[in-house]
């Protein structure tokens with residue numbers, strides 16, 4: 001059979017059209033990208049028959065909720081809970097929202113279980129390195145030694161009944177960068193839970209949270225980036241539901257004197273943690289995954305893996321400086337290494 005060029009083009013167009021329709025019915029979804037906490041956040045809603053208006057409304061509702069929380073937690077936003085707590089350090093307790101009390105309590109819990117590797121009072125060190133101020137540079141040793149005594153999560157005073165927080169030493173400062181994003185994503189997810197959407201997928205700069213199953217019944221496939229080579233994947237994880245957060249030395253860093261200095265600081269030394277390249281944590285909620293990924297990153301391979309094995313319902317993948325991949329014992333069947 002011979003087709004004229006015109007027939008061939010029409011056939012091709014028809015094929016494309018059919019493919020498109022099939023594609024649409026298979027993928028009844030809506031995607032929206034927003035910017036929060038210096039991070040690109042991709043929201044994907046699987047609607048199962050939701051109208052476009054329902055999609056748009058739900059995505060807007062999620063965005064509004066997440067932005068509102070950002071304005072509570074960000075230390076850079078004047079009048080935010082964290083900014084006010086920090087400003088009143090050494091002076092007085094500050095009245096905050098219940099959300100701040102919740103996230104700070106969780107931060108202190110993770111600080112305790114990680115022996116202070118995770119510490120929400122790490123902000124004075126972050127400022128010295130420039131991660132809080134944007135003026136990057138390697139601090140002088142005596143400057144580091146001066147602020148190290150200000151970094152101590154045990155001194156944070158939370159009064160749940162009156163919903164107040166007090167930092168007793170002048171100069172103490174809280175930063176929730178290692179945990180707040182996780183909580184914000186969880187709250188976005190909660191809104192979708194209460195809606196008619198069948199599933200929701202939020203990717204906040206690698207902190208991924210999934211509610212609901214894929215309509216096809218397949219597992220969600222999450223890729224873990226190769227920390228040594230951007231744009232290359234090193235492993236994939238098949239998960240049904242839950243959250244994955246990744247902390248990596250490639251996510252935020254500056255270079256000085258031929259050395260790279262990244263944003264996750266070991267509160268014991270005052271220097272960026274040196275043990276591993278990346279840590280991905282799988283947990284039932286994003287706040288846990290987020291805080292633990294930062295904590296395990298600071299703890300390093302041995303102590304980090306020991307913490308993961310001790311915790312129920314939490315698994316993790318640690319990639320060392322040479323790119324070698326280590327998975328916690330519960331992940332053996334779900335993790336596929338990409339060659």
Ligand code: AMP
Nearest residue numbers: 117118119122177178247263264265294
């Ligand atoms: P993540 O990307 O979740 O690992 O979070 C990194 C962010 O956590 C940094 O940008 C800081 O805001 C904050 N951070 C850095 N070091 C620590 C630490 N030792 N404990 C708690 N938060 C930290």
Ligand code: MG
Nearest residue numbers: 178290291294
């Ligand atoms: Mg984190």
